[in-house]
Amino acid sequence: MRLIGEDISLTFKAGSVGNIKADMGQIEQILMNLVVNARDAMPQGGAISIETSTVDLEDGYIDSHLSVRPGRYVMLSVSDTGCGMDEKTVSQIFEPFFTTKGPGQGTGLGLSTVYGIVKQSDGYIWVYSEPGRGTTLKVYFPQQSQGAQALLDTAAALELASGTETILVVEDDEALRKLITTLLGGSGYKVLQSANGVAALELVKNYREPIDLVLTDMLMPGMSGIELSSQLRCLRPNVKVLLMSGYAGDLFARYHVAESEIILIEKPFTRHGLLSKIRGAMR
Numbered sequence: 001m002r003l004i005g006e007d008i009s010l011t012f013k014a015g016s017v018g019n020i021k022a023d024m025g026q027i028e029q030i031l032m033n034l035v036v037n038a039r040d041a042m043p044q045g046g047a048i049s050i051e052t053s054t055v056d057l058e059d060g061y062i063d064s065h066l067s068v069r070p071g072r073y074v075m076l077s078v079s080d081t082g083c084g085m086d087e088k089t090v091s092q093i094f095e096p097f098f099t100t101k102g103p104g105q106g107t108g109l110g111l112s113t114v115y116g117i118v119k120q121s122d123g124y125i126w127v128y129s130e131p132g133r134g135t136t137l138k139v140y141f142p143q144q145s146q147g148a149q150a151l152l153d154t155a156a157a158l159e160l161a162s163g164t165e166t167i168l169v170v171e172d173d174e175a176l177r178k179l180i181t182t183l184l185g186g187s188g189y190k191v192l193q194s195a196n197g198v199a200a201l202e203l204v205k206n207y208r209e210p211i212d213l214v215l216t217d218m219l220m221p222g223m224s225g226i227e228l229s230s231q232l233r234c235l236r237p238n239v240k241v242l243l244m245s246g247y248a249g250d251l252f253a254r255y256h257v258a259e260s261e262i263i264l265i266e267k268p269f270t271r272h273g274l275l276s277k278i279r280g281a282m283r
Helices: 026-042 059-064 109-119 150-160 174-186 197-206 225-235 271-282
Strands: 007-016 048-058 071-080 124-129 137-140 166-170 190-194 211-216 238-247 262-264
Touching: 026 048, 026 071, 026 109, 026 137, 026 174, 026 271, 059 137, 109 124, 109 137, 166 174, 166 197, 174 190, 190 197, 197 211, 197 225, 211 225, 211 271, 225 238, 238 271, 262 271
Parallel strands: 007 048, 166 190, 166 211, 211 238, 238 262
Antiparallel strands: 048 071, 071 137, 124 137
């Protein structure tokens, strides 16, 4: 409840569902992004409803959603009683860096991250919204026929990607920083965090224990991830740096850095993708 505030009620209706092609971290990331967006659409309070169910998408549904393959799906929906959106806004909400929030209040990467995870799982996401009448986002994951062994194989792969090293997370988006910190902590890592490059450098100067890897956003106010990377290596020559970016653009050329010198993970990324990239960077 601390995430959504005391002026917002939360209800959850859980239906019977089967297996899907996604790990727990991915689902947590989707759910957190959708709930945070619902909360932000209700600054004066309201209600959020979360529902799960198994649905069969047949010809009648396919006729109005031409890209959908018919079959059985696990559906996750998040609804709010907030301000709603017009058709133009709805058509843009999954675009990277598009946001309806004010300057400094959002990166525009939350829903594009959700969209990326859903597509990687061969799923679909649809938005139903009207101004003044709230919003519902429905995510459909194809129900999988794999049994317990397939799930165990996925869990084993994630265990191999876990570790015990110390990682410093540098990300100016507070919600994303907390999400990554929780994800890494749950995978065994000791996690430090900073909101920007200047704070990260100060932390590194004063921290007496080893820091094995710095996971930093590429684009941040005041100091880019590339600038931070350069200064970090003056303080700790052996530290590994992994940059996160939704769009690197011309930053490599601007800072005269070859892409081959940088370890980069592109947003949106999955939990397994991030953990695997970190293990690779540690080698």
